[in-house]
Amino acid sequence: MTKRAWPWIALGVLVVVVLAVVVWPHGDPTPAERAHSIAAGLKCQECQGLSVADSGATTSRAIRADIARRIAAGQGDAEIRQHYVDQYGETILLDPQGSGISLLVWVLPVVVIVTGAAGIVFVLARNRREPRLHPTDADEALVERERAHEPEREDLA
């Protein structure tokens, strides 16, 4: 293994560790955490740019209390979210759903990143195979001259 590989290995290890820390389950959330998480994903109906979790508006307070009641009644997170989508429509969700036109929001960034990454890989591979700068005759002559003087410099050193 060459020395050049070590930075890439270190980067790979770092990425794996970060992903593991982020994705690793942290135990079951409490009902309050679940309620906050659901409320944080719903849009306040009376205000601009706030979630139900962050809003003090009357309907947001009512929705927060309703979410807590539904959790206590044994409903699942997805079931509770779906209830609000059924009542208010998808516009109540702060994160667009992965279907219909909303799917573009999720797909386009991935397409752009994959295309960009593929482009970089292709360009790097091509440059490695066929260097864009080819030495001219003058360059070759210069290198030859320098090589011819190398023994003399070593003697001086």
Add this chain to the structure above:
Amino acid sequence: MRHPARWISLAVAGVVIVLGVVLALNVGTDPLAASKSSRLLGKTAPKIDLVDFAGNPVTSESLAGKTVVINFWNEWCDPCLQELPALRSFWQSHANDGDVAMVGVAHDPNMSQAGLAKYAQQAGLDWTLAKDPGNKAALDFAIRGQPETFVIAPTGEIVGYQYGAATVRGLESMLATARGG
């Protein structure tokens, strides 16, 4: 792959074209339209289970067979004050119609019933008024704020919805629809 730059350009052009088509399809549409309509329109009204300021039950059963105008309001809400003349005028025209009921639902739990009743008397709100404990009615009707007005036909179907301040003309139009006009 030959000519990768060409392929990348094509991919970028594809993304731009898709975005352009999406934008073109959405030109002229009101992004807030969905938030000004109710998904309950055309559906059976949620069950009503309230108690008016005088302590009488106001339920789906007690309102059965009537056209019900149900108005969600709060004392502190400016658009609610703006629509009061329209509500008063509409109710003056229909208070004696046996087939019409109008219910004002004050859904802010922080407002006291005594305070609301006093305000209603001073403001001349002489239709049925009720509080909404736990905001159950507000949540069942999926209201987004206040004021909001629903008109329920005698069949139990929601045939009219007004987001924001109601007008006499709008209320009359919804009543006519409920009556099958």
